[in-house]
Amino acid sequence: MKNKVSIIGAGMTGSTTAHWLAEREIADLVLVDVVEGMPQGKALDLQQALPVIGKDVTIVGTNDYEATAGSDVVVITAGLPRKPGMSRDDLLIANAAIVRKATEETIRRSPDAIYVVLTNPLDVMAYLTMKLSKLSPERVIGQAGILDSARMRAFVAMELGVSVENIQCYVLGGHGDEMVPLTRHSNVAGTPLREILSPERLEAIVNRTRKGGGEIISLLKTGSAYYAPAVAVTQMVDAILKDKHLIVPASAYMQGEYGLKDMYFGVPVQIGSKGIEKIIEYKLDAAEDAALRKSADAVWQTTEALLSLVNI
């Protein structure tokens, strides 16, 4: 029997996730959105692309959650981007309501699903999904770290003219400007980045990584990144469905790890068929630890804002 993945929100990231997933031929897909006709049209278009690439999966587009029943994985990408005049709390309230609806409608139809959350503010929306679904924390994972690390890997590859396959980078912390690129743990075919790049070049790459999402928003003007976020979600779904025990950075529920509690935060995790199998604790030096605490404070403030606005 084929696996089933439901993607809630068939906008740019949702439909691009469907595209990457269909190429891997690992699950039948359901795309749900509130806009009438749009998920149906995108699903049909994608379905018609599959004969060309020789992939046999079924893609359903719908405005009705009924089609999501029995999903193995639910991906939540539904949500509004920030518009001029909107405060962070406005976005928080709007997206919390959307994520609440998406979670409540899917969990009763797919009580055994693993959730991968993409909607921003990411760490807090993953927290909300976990609380509302009442799932155990390892079954709800937020996507941030694969994307942030991939951005850093791309910048290092561009700088050095080396294959991206040889570059490992690890970006931890909240999915925001305070994220923590761990240069000490990042390497090119085993050689630490710090031995290859000058402090100035490394600093420039770290800063560009931190602002990687904003750089794309300012170029696109009418939306945010979607290819890289969607392929990051795809890698997580792949790791779940294939029980890969894959170690990647992702947003996970903290229960004392890194000295943090009752919040979602970007840390290295091992992902398999049960969701997060393990949270890996790196030994951090004083500077890394201070940067992580600063990032955690920012996520904690947004989490507190959520708790003051939403009844969970």
Ligand SMILES: NC(=O)c1ccc[n+]([C@@H]2O[C@H](COP(=O)([O-])OP(=O)(O)OC[C@H]3O[C@@H](n4cnc5c(N)ncnc54)[C@H](O)[C@@H]3O)[C@@H](O)[C@H]2O)c1
């Ligand atoms: N965590 C990350 O790395 C990351 C990366 C990129 C984008 N994002 C976030 O993901 C979210 C989606 O981004 P996008 O670029 O796909 O935006 P988008 O506007 O292209 O798509 C969002 C979709 O959600 C739909 N939607 C709204 N309310 C809904 C509801 N109640 N039920 C179902 N669908 C609903 C909209 O109709 C729209 O099609 C945003 O919050 C964005 O900030 C996160």
